[in-house]
Amino acid sequence: MEYTVGQYLATRLAQLGLNHVFAVAGDYNLTLLDEMAKVEDLEQVYCCNELNCGFAGEGYARSRVMGASVVTFSVGAFSAFNAVGGAFAENLPLLLISGAPNNNDYGSGHILHHTMGYSDYRYQLEMAKQITCEAVSIAHANEAPCLIDHAIRSALRNRKPAYIEISCNIANEPCTEPGPISSITNSLISDDESLKAAAQACLEALENAKNPVMIIGGKIRSAGCVISKKITQLGKQLGCPVATMAQAKGLFPEEEPEYVGTYWGEISSTGVEELVRNSDCRIYIGAVFNDYSTVGWECQLLDDHDIWISTHHTRIGKKEFSGVYLKDFIPVLTPLVKKNSAYLEQFRAKNHAAKTIPVAEGQAPLTTVELCRQIQGMITGDTTLYLETGDSWFHGMHFKLPNGARVESEMQWGHIGWSIPSMFGYAVSEPNRRNIIMVGDGSFQLTAQEVCQMIRRNLPVIIILINNAGYTIEVKIHDGPYNRIKNWDYAGLIDVFNAEDGKGLGIKAKNGAELEKAVQTALAHKDGPTLIEVEIDAQDCSPDLVVWGKKVAKANGRAPRRG
Numbered sequence: 104m105e106y107t108v109g110q111y112l113a114t115r116l117a118q119l120g121l122n123h124v125f126a127v128a129g130d131y132n133l134t135l136l137d138e139m140a141k142v143e144d145l146e147q148v149y150c151c152n153e154l155n156c157g158f159a160g161e162g163y164a165r166s167r168v169m170g171a172s173v174v175t176f177s178v179g180a181f182s183a184f185n186a187v188g189g190a191f192a193e194n195l196p197l198l199l200i201s202g203a204p205n206n207n208d209y210g211s212g213h214i215l216h217h218t219m220g221y222s223d224y225r226y227q228l229e230m231a232k233q234i235t236c237e238a239v240s241i242a243h244a245n246e247a248p249c250l251i252d253h254a255i256r257s258a259l260r261n262r263k264p265a266y267i268e269i270s271c272n273i274a275n276e277p278c279t280e281p282g283p284i285s286s287i288t289n290s291l292i293s294d295d296e297s298l299k300a301a302a303q304a305c306l307e308a309l310e311n312a313k314n315p316v317m318i319i320g321g322k323i324r325s326a327g328c329v330i331s332k333k334i335t336q337l338g339k340q341l342g343c344p345v346a347t348m349a350q351a352k353g354l355f356p357e358e359e360p361e362y363v364g365t366y367w368g369e370i371s372s373t374g375v376e377e378l379v380r381n382s383d384c385r386i387y388i389g390a391v392f393n394d395y396s397t398v399g400w401e402c403q404l405l406d407d408h409d410i411w412i413s414t415h416h417t418r419i420g421k422k423e424f425s426g427v428y429l430k431d432f433i434p435v436l437t438p439l440v441k442k443n444s445a446y447l448e449q450f451r452a453k454n455h456a457a458k459t460i461p462v463a464e465g466q467a468p469l470t471t472v473e474l475c476r477q478i479q480g481m482i483t484g485d486t487t488l489y490l491e492t493g494d495s496w497f498h499g500m501h502f503k504l505p506n507g508a509r510v511e512s513e514m515q516w517g518h519i520g521w522s523i524p525s526m527f528g529y530a531v532s533e534p535n536r537r538n539i540i541m542v543g544d545g546s547f548q549l550t551a552q553e554v555c556q557m558i559r560r561n562l563p564v565i566i567i568l569i570n571n572a573g574y575t576i577e578v579k580i581h582d583g584p585y586n587r588i589k590n591w592d593y594a595g596l597i598d599v600f601n602a603e604d605g606k607g608l609g610i611k612a613k614n615g616a617e618l619e620k621a622v623q624t625a626l627a628h629k630d631g632p633t634l635i636e637v638e639i640d641a642q643d644c645s646p647d648l649v650v651w652g653k654k655v656a657k658a659n660g661r662a663p664r665r666g
């Protein structure tokens with residue numbers, strides 16, 4: 104088979120197991136899209152705009168080995184960059200591919216459309232270098248295979264986005280045939296000596312610990328399900344209490360007896376903050392300590408007794424072991440550790456079991472308590488629940504997840520509106536899961552149009568839209584007129600997106616009885632999305648958000664350092 108640059112790129116993506124690539128057309132990428140379309144098994148999925156296209160690729164990367172989004176130069180790529188920044192912050196391998204100027208124009212002094220209006224077009228590559236682990240520019244066909252492989256390999260090894268721009272007149276130029284994909288997927292291996300030394304140091308630390316506790320953080324998400332399973336085995340082998348940080352909700356099976364709940368400082372699950380604070384050996388795995396996850400820096404931070412295992416290095420007490428990769432370290436450590444379940448038994452004896460939530464009166468105005476009680480009833484082992492930035496984060500922490508259920512959030516980047524396009528990309532990859540989004544009205548207004556793509560592809564995503572008349576999470580941090588928003592008829596929007604042939608459903612629910620009915624309709628509706636717009640009083644929010652909001656406001660309001 105004769106290969107062109109576009110076909111080489113598409114073949115590499117197909118070899119990695121991608122069946123879809125997200126795109127928005129633009130005259131710098133049309134030939135590239137034509138060439139990529141010639142490769143079987145790699146369907147092009149078109150989005151409404153490049154921000155959503157980037158987030159769709161990010162959502163796909165939450166389900167597959169990576170995601171890929173194709174945009175046009177500058178006017179497309181600049182929008183997509185926000186999603187690329189999010190993928191970087193969330194450790195997700197998204198490949199952003201941009202069309203680029205004709206290679207004859209470089210150095211010509213030509214002013215081109217869709218550029219900044221001067222003749223040096225390298226600014227986009229320089230910008231991409233700041234938000235990816237690798238950024239390459241392809242202006243000659245003979246260098247394409249090597250640069251494409253290098254960018255993809257870097258993204259996979261670093262679990263970070265990468266960037267490829269291809270001159271528009273190169274995409275259909277002939278190039279060599281791709282070799283075995285293993286040259287790209289083979290991962291770095293840990294330094295053997297450091298691996299053994301880290302395991303030994305860890306065992307000594309655990310030997311001396313009376314009350315070890317394992318805390319799982321959000322970096323594990325991008326390490327993939329295989330690692331999650333290995334971490335579960337370690338937790339069970341150790342027999343100690345296991346907590347998940349907010350970003351890692353769902354990354355440890357919650358039906359396991361070792362699971363104790365969410366560790367989120369003062370708003371942790373009952374008894375968990377005290378359990379972590381009183382531990383004499385905290386084993387953090389993939390933990391991310393930022394101002395939000397530490398509730399304004401008021402959480403237990405790393406100390407000399409702690410073990411911190413991250414994706415690329417490990418710190419045990421005062422010793423650093425770089426080049427010890429999580430994927431290698433956990434399987435080496437697990438068979439060596441001794442069970443130490445005394446601390447877990449102590450915790451269980453205090454019986455922190457959550458209280459049952461009573462069913463609200465059916466005609467009473469809907470509350471977040473009743474809403475969450477009903478959402479809990481929707482969650483099954485094949486559910487993926489997206490929690491959008493907002494009060495949804497805090498309610499989401501209290502759901503009990505049956506084994507197999509997944510939660511996705513974006514707590515490091517926190518771009519409101521992320522959940523709609525990211526779930527679109529995720530659902531393209533996983534159409535048969537029960538895909539549910541919990542999203543606020545404020546967030547929804549940023550990226551709502553991607554619901555029309557869910558309609559176009561008959562994806563049965565269930566969108567629980569919380570209409571609480573504004574930016575409640577911001578109100579609880581710091582209120583002002585800027586937190587009020589123009590109301591929409593959110594449920595009515597579905598008719599707009601349906602146009603003549605769509606199968607989306609839009610339902611309003613203002614009390615428990617209407618919500619019950621809407622949920623049953625949504626669960627039965629399989630050939631399109633269902634948006635359930637729930638009316639919630641603006642003052643009704645998670646008590647955890649009120650506590651968290653005050654602490655974050657305090658951290659934001661620290662006086663400037665003098666001198």
Ligand SMILES: Cc1ncc(Cn2nnc(CCOP(=O)(O)OP(=O)(O)O)c2C)c(N)n1
Pocket residue numbers: 492493494495517518519542543544545546547569571573574575576577
């Ligand atoms: C792109 C982007 N722009 C602004 C913000 C700041 N922000 N964070 N949360 C919000 C409000 C979220 O409001 P909703 O989605 O309605 O959520 P809740 O009312 O809290 O349920 C803003 C405006 C942000 N996080 N991301």
Ligand SMILES: [Mg+2]
Pocket residue numbers: 493543544545569570571572573574575
């Ligand atoms: Mg809101």
